[in-house]
Amino acid sequence: MVSAAYDGFPGAVGVSRLRVYDWPTVEGLPGGGTPHLHLACSEGYVVTGGRGRVQTLTPSGYGETPLEAGTVAWFTPGTVHRLVNDGELEITVVMQNGGLPEAGDAVLTLPQDLLGDPGTYADAVRIPDDVPEAAQEAVARARRDLATRRFLELRAATEQGDPAPLEAFQRAAAVLVRPRLDAFERRWRDGARAASAATGAQLSALRAGHAGHLARAAVTATGPTARGRFGMCGRLDIYPGI
Structure with missing residues (x-):
């Protein structure tokens, strides 16, 4: 018999609070995050302050969606996305499958030679937690800029009618997460499937x-267990277990 009990966050989604990086980008934009995609999760943005854009790249082309307070935007797996901060952009991020997008279901648009195996990729994206904040910021910024340069190359190729580079990146991303699929499936089974x-x-x-x-009937409330963590797109307040 299926249990009628589920006490997790509604729909077994994950939530984080994001303040998008205001570091100038490699092509001179006022600020922005690190381009990446998710393999098995949709992700949504509820914009709570500021203004900006989300740039997206799929096999069907490149696009930009304006973001301002009150905007709700979302995208499906496989969408390469990059946040642009045009002024104090703050977002509540809503993630499928208990926050899986921030727990492994993401691959940054790094150069192809860094996507060859999980160890090489992990070394390329790791932000050490045992160094001063200034050193963490330098690593996060360098990682973002490296991924941005590759994103701009993928965008240019797609806009010129050459789908091969984006397809190669998506294939490599799928291979990278394969060793983690058992963990992904457990999170889905214990969360979204159980809630449904x-x-x-x-x-x-x-x-x-x-x-x-x-x-x-019960009531639950929580606050962030980590504040200001360096994430892919900005400084994150984390709500694990949601």
């Missing part, structure tokens, strides 16, 4: 005239 199954069980119970699950 609980809703189905509740609907069945209500249809049969039973409301026992309402007796288990």
Whole structure:
């Protein structure tokens, strides 16, 4: 029998608070994040302050979506995306599968020679946590700039009608995450699938005239367990377990 109990965050999504980097970019924009894609998760933005854009690249082409307070935007797996900060851009990020996009389901647009195996890639993207903040910032900024240069190359090729570089990047990204798929599946099974199954069980119970699950009503609240962490796109406040 499927349990009607699920006490995680609604829909088993993940949430983080993001202040997009204001470091000038390699092509002279006022600020921006690190281009990347997700392999098995959609991601959404609820813009809470400032203004900017999200630049996206898919096999169907390049696009830009304006962002300002009140905008809600989202994209599906495989969308290479890059946030541009035109002025104090702040976002609540809503992530599928319990925050999996921030827990491994992301590959940065690094040069192809850094995507050949998980160890090489991990070394290229790691931000050490045992060094001063200024040193962490330098690593995060260098990582972003390296990925941005490759993103601009992929964008140029796509706009010139050559899909091969973007396709090669997507294939390499899929290979990189393969060793982590068991962990990804556990997160999905214990989160999104369990939440959906609980809703189905509740609907069945209500249809049969039973409301026992309402007796288990509860309230939960939490705050960030990490503030200002250097992320892919900016400084993150993290809410693990959501």
